[in-house]
Amino acid sequence: GAGVSQTPSNKVTEKGKYVELRCDPISGHTALYWYRQSLGQGPEFLIYFQGTGAADDSGLPNDRFFAVRPEGSVSTLKIQRTERGDSAVYLCASSSPPGTYNEQFFGPGTRLTVL
Amino acid sequence: DAKTTQPTSMDCAEGRAANLPCNHSTISGNEYVYWYRQIHSQGPQYIIHGLKNNETNEMASLIITEDRKSSTLILPHATLRDTAVYYCIVRDAGNMLTFGGGTRLMVKP
Numbered sequence: 001g002a003g004v005s006q007t008p009s010n011k012v013t014e015k016g017k018y019v020e021l022r023c024d025p026i027s028g029h030t031a032l033y034w035y036r037q038s039l040g041q042g043p044e045f046l047i048y049f050q051g052t053g054a055a056d057d058s059g060l061p062n063d064r065f066f067a068v069r070p071e072g073s074v075s076t077l078k079i080q081r082t083e084r085g086d087s088a089v090y091l092c093a094s095s096s097p098p099g100t101y102n103e104q105f106f107g108p109g110t111r112l113t114v115l
Numbered sequence: 116d117a118k119t120t121q122p123t124s125m126d127c128a129e130g131r132a133a134n135l136p137c138n139h140s141t142i143s144g145n146e147y148v149y150w151y152r153q154i155h156s157q158g159p160q161y162i163i164h165g166l167k168n169n170e171t172n173e174m175a176s177l178i179i180t181e182d183r184k185s186s187t188l189i190l191p192h193a194t195l196r197d198t199a200v201y202y203c204i205v206r207d208a209g210n211m212l213t214f215g216g217g218t219r220l221m222v223k224p
Contacts, residue, residue, distance in 0.1 A: 033210070042214030042217055045211035048211055050210075059211070091158050093158070104161065109157075
């Protein structure tokens with residue numbers, strides 16, 4: 001079946017602009033995660049959804065970052081007033097059932113470049 | 116902070132076994148050891164996980180020491196396609212994965 005998909009694959013924007021990154025999880029997966037990966041480093045956790053609600057948003061770096069999952073499937077990560085330091089690959093993962101020790105399936109990521 | 120320590124890089128000859136070590140001396144009783152790998156320009160891929168017993172699947176074997184303070188991921192017959200960054204992760208009941216720097220494995224012909 002289809003894996004986790006993310007769009008766009010690449011996004012170039014200017015400092016100060018607003019961007020939205022989309023994640024389509026595997027059908028039926030109730031848990032969804034966002035991570036951010038800077039060059040040469042491992043992914044860093046941002047936020048975790050269980051269904052429609054954000055169960056853990058402790059990894060969001062500041063209030064410019066926000067994510068939603070209104071129908072419990074597709075999720076959108078939103079970044080306001082982008083900064084050059086936001087440049088990274090943004091990864092989405094999903095798992096099922098609710099994810100305590102279950103495998104997370106990752107998408108290919110969205111490469112965000114802030115000029 | 117990551118709870119694991121891994122070598123930064125390793126080389127392996129094609130067709131030979133690749134043994135990737137990981138130290139997790141502060142692991143607690145309810146924490147599992149997970150391994151993921153990330154091939155260039157792709158998202159991380161799950162390999163295997165275990166609690167205290169050794170585990171094997173179609174991709175790899177996981178050997179966990181009796182005191183659980185370290186483990187080794189074994190790729191029995193490495194191929195060029197196994198070139199990747201391998202992450203050893205200690206995971207508790209929390210849902211997120213905490214990645215460290217990983218080991219960059221280079222499989223050479």
